[in-house]
Amino acid sequence: MAAAGPSVFLLMVNGQVESAQFPEYDDLYCKYCFVYGQDWAPTAGLEEGISQITSKSRDVRQALVWNFPIDVTFKSTNPYGWPQIVLSVYGPDVFGNDVVRGYGAVHLPFSPGRHKRTIPMFVPESTSKLQKFTSWFMGRRPEYTDPKVVAQGEGREVTRVRSQGFVTLLFNVVTKDMRKLGYDTGPSDTQGVPGPSPPPGLPL
Amino acid sequence: MAEVHVIGQIMGATGFSESSLFCKWGIHTGAAWKLLSGIREGQTQVDTPQVGDMAYWSHPIDLHFATKGLQGWPRLHLQVWSQDSFGRCQLAGYGFCHVPSSPGTHQLDCPTWRPLGSWREQLARAFVGGGPQLLHGDAIYSGADRYRLHTAAGGTVHLELGLLLRHFDRYGVEC
Numbered sequence: 001m002a003a004a005g006p007s008v009f010l011l012m013v014n015g016q017v018e019s020a021q022f023p024e025y026d027d028l029y030c031k032y033c034f035v036y037g038q039d040w041a042p043t044a045g046l047e048e049g050i051s052q053i054t055s056k057s058r059d060v061r062q063a064l065v066w067n068f069p070i071d072v073t074f075k076s077t078n079p080y081g082w083p084q085i086v087l088s089v090y091g092p093d094v095f096g097n098d099v100v101r102g103y104g105a106v107h108l109p110f111s112p113g114r115h116k117r118t119i120p121m122f123v124p125e126s127t128s129k130l131q132k133f134t135s136w137f138m139g140r141r142p143e144y145t146d147p148k149v150v151a152q153g154e155g156r157e158v159t160r161v162r163s164q165g166f167v168t169l170l171f172n173v174v175t176k177d178m179r180k181l182g183y184d185t186g187p188s189d190t191q192g193v194p195g196p197s198p199p200p201g202l203p204l
Numbered sequence: 205m206a207e208v209h210v211i212g213q214i215m216g217a218t219g220f221s222e223s224s225l226f227c228k229w230g231i232h233t234g235a236a237w238k239l240l241s242g243i244r245e246g247q248t249q250v251d252t253p254q255v256g257d258m259a260y261w262s263h264p265i266d267l268h269f270a271t272k273g274l275q276g277w278p279r280l281h282l283q284v285w286s287q288d289s290f291g292r293c294q295l296a297g298y299g300f301c302h303v304p305s306s307p308g309t310h311q312l313d314c315p316t317w318r319p320l321g322s323w324r325e326q327l328a329r330a331f332v333g334g335g336p337q338l339l340h341g342d343a344i345y346s347g348a349d350r351y352r353l354h355t356a357a358g359g360t361v362h363l364e365l366g367l368l369l370r371h372f373d374r375y376g377v378e379c
Binding site for chain 1: 211212213215216224226240241243246247248249250251252253254255258259260262263264265266268287306307308309366367368369370372373374379
């Protein structure tokens with residue numbers, strides 16, 4: 001009875017990995033990749049990337065800037081498994097080895113518009129002090145064999161991590177045919193402005 | 205049937221006196237709701253913050269519900285626990301919040317509470333750890349027997365949840 005409509009919707013995301021704040025580390029580079037469900041497929045753009053190595057600026061901001069472009073388009077039949085961007089940040093340790101400084105992940109925003117997201121970055125932590133010393137000394141820190149684990153919820157209950165920095169990302173999102181398929185994504189969330197909620201620190 | 209997608213993260217927690225925290229979470233819905241895809245409950249990693257005092261979990265939540273009615277809108281219930289260097293776990297707070305009902309991205313701050321015991325139990329908790337816990341988790345999100353409890357405030361859990369609704373306008377529901 002209904003006219004044949006689209007069965008697939010598109011999500012186009014461009015933007016950048018803007019900058020990072022890691023108070024204790026310097027000379028960092030980052031890698032990104034996307035994790036998505038079975039109903040999703042990338043149709044255009046790059047699925048992974050490695051940025052340049054950046055050093056902290058000498059001024060008072062101590063900024064670590066990458067300004068690294070992201071440009072990808074996905075198609076899907078189902079919002080379940082919405083793509084997440086997984087970031088891994090690496091840097092040299094005291095001995096010159098490349099060690100992981102943080103992993104982080106966030107869902108790509110789904111309302112069309114401009115969004116800014118600052119995500120925390122964490123590293124897995126050894127449990128015993130001896131192992132911590134050995135890994136510092138040998139330059140082989142605990143790391144995930146596949147960074148995509150960070151985008152999943154299962155299996156995390158056994159990991160201990162330490163959060164030690166933040167990365168800021170900017171996204172511009174455009175969707176096609178989501179409304180025709182009946183999905184309501186809400187108002188465009190410009191600049192990632194949060195909804196009404198009391199600011200932290202005030203009594204609830 | 206109308207469909208609801210809850211896509212977001214349990215970001216982390218602030219305001220707890222302990223520092224190595226993890227969170228057990230679950231979603232409870234009414235009888236009219238059916239979970240089509242996603243995992244209904246889980247447990248986050250244990251985080252010890254190096255910078256600042258917010259423990260960050262960034263635990264992804266991706267759920268797909270189909271519903272025949274508005275009653276029993278999904279509620280997210282949380283239990284925050286702390287883990288010390290010996291691996292012992294101690295309850296830091298219980299909390300719940302309803303999943304938002306308007307589409308879009310929402311920043312949620314969920315306050316938590318923990319049961320206080322008698323003065324003896326409070327003293328023991330301060331020195332040795334432990335402390336009373338709820339036997340049945342449904343007191344966290346239901347109001348039924350709450351009048352029996354005497355509780356103290358814990359910290360706040362921060363969530364960023366995005367909501368995608370489908371076909372709600374077909375049924376005349378305004379969200």
